[in-house]
Amino acid sequence: MRDKSLRGWLILTQVPRLRVSQRRALLAKVPIDALSEQTAHDLAAVGLTAEQCHAVTHPNHAMIERSLEWARQENCHLIGFDHPAYPALLREIARPPLLLYVQGDLTCLAMPQLAMVGSRHATPQGLETAYQFAKQLVEHGVAITSGLALGIDGRAHKGALEGHGKTLAVLGSGLANVYPARHRALAERIEAQGALVSEFWPEAPPRAEHFPRRNRLISGLSAGVLVVEAAPQSGSLITARYALEQNRDVFAIPGPIDQVQSRGCHQLIKQGATLTDCVDDILHEIDSLISFAACQQTELFSDAPKLDTHEGLPFPELLANVGTKATCVDVLAERCNQPVHEIMMQLLDLELQGLVAAVPGGYVRTRRG
Template identity: 75%
Template sequence: MKDETLYAWLTLAQVPRLRARQRRKLLSTWPVEAIHQQSQQALAAIGLSEDQCQAICSPNQALINASLRWAEAPDCHLLCFDHPAYPSLLKEIASAPLILYVQGDPSALAKPQLAMVGSRHATQSGLTTAYHFAKQLADYGLTITSGLALGIDGRAHKGALDGNGQTLAVLGSGLGRIYPARHRDLASQIITQGALVSEFWPDAPPRAEHFPRRNRLISGLSAGVLVVEAAPQSGSLITARYALEQNRGVFAIPGPIDQVQARGCHQLIKQGATLTDSVDDILSEVDSLVQFAVSQQSELFSDAPKLDADQGLPFPTLLANVGTNATCVDVLAERCNQPVHEIMMQLLDLELQGLVAAVPGGYVRTRRG
């Protein structure tokens, strides 16, 4: 990626409180490289606040330069939103990060993933269950994604590593500040057998408000979320809620009715989560997304020179905005900055060619597309 493109994305990433609608308006009005060259008046005219305009016209150079220096270190990668290695599933969520900081193997993000989350104060039974489930799922070929927290998260990472699989740890801090400190050795192992991931600047400290944002990435990267143990009102239930909003599968392992760590899982099951007592309960549900991710990963990281995924296909802008989750026509029209009737005609053409399919709720991209 060209330096000016990377600089442009980092500039956009440091704009405060930039909403998804504002991002789409900016990117549909100018190429990303040209946004920071616009006047404050032009930026204000499309709906940006005074602080946002100021951040674009006079960006925090120290913050941007620190990120560029961080990316020069071994195994450190910056994945911009339009980078070919940016995970396609994550692009589909609301307010997907403009920049992902990745330390380790970036190709791990394109592989089929299952999130495993649970209590920091887990029981011994829960820790054992998390370890064995992660090990078995890794043996099947799933990358295990979690949050590096104490308790269930740590055992899930460890199970995947011991199963000779890959695992991703999504942090609520910058990758220059591993949190919790007790898991620094585990983080080092994950770098060699997967990757650490964050949307925060490298030196960002862990803050309470970071962790819900971290949770939406854990679910957004994954085909589904397995909750092993969770008390009511726990952060794991936030991850499960994000998974439902993102149209991901939600799985929950039941426990003793008098155990507080089981009550969150029971609550999820009552609300429709899949009661899970073996890995088969998960594999039967996520298999189609797993196969899609495998095909995407093999194309993206083949030895052949990588071409634009939509090169030579009709209506590439529209195709780039149709993913594995159903997207309605109105949303596609907004993303492509085109009238609804034109989008409908293009979708009909793509459907006749077998590149997209109409499903309840909108359109999805087919394997051929």
């Protein structure tokens, strides 16, 4: 059954120009593990174009088999959108990937994460700053997420590793094709002490168009983005822009005014990013999310049975629809078939009683709830 479900997600990733509304309409009618059994007529009936129907009925089977074979290896995980380990924050972005390839410690996905990005041509001071910030942040239970690039990215990963913490490297290539090649040894260390993540099939090469997609994944996984050094046209600013679109916090470290690597950070600060000169500036802003993620990680990978009943608790129908993954108010209103303003009032009451908590992307249930 698991392979059938993964085959369905692998097929769906090959469908061109699939809108979110189309995906939702399709999956409302067709279970993902039955997707490969649908005819073109069935698919057209739920709104797919002729080109999209052909992609489902005639997928690249070789790519599917190689991906499934890769996932059978030790320490390799293929995570579909419906998998319980799929990161809650990532579900909330505009176009979340339908599949994640993960190599390493799967529990890292549920940890509170801070993205650290910056120039590939960093100054010695910038490299040391990235290292020290990463090393201190992991001491507070925060995982460091970055892109494995030369410069700031690599130094942030090393700071997390040498601080005996967790770090996630998001690649713009497949995990069997680590890029840049100079960081293959670093990637092996990250796999052993954290996780490598990609949305591209294992043998995918690094391509220019992959890196903006990688950047939106880096910010989407994280509570916020810290930019250490960045030139005015740096790719790090793309990550910061994605963070703003995803309602994430953006932090920027200032530098000398005559240094080109500082100009991108100064630009972000002028636009409202938090001027950051110590780790406490970050921890203060993301403290509530750290607490939520720690709770989520414990519950997600616990074998303890979950209670289904809410007898004796207020607003049981609403509470039954709030779980350990953030759910937005509109979705809760739809599930409960109640107006948004009534749901908001009920959520406020539940929050005051300590039964739910507001987090980026919506509401989650607390341990009391």
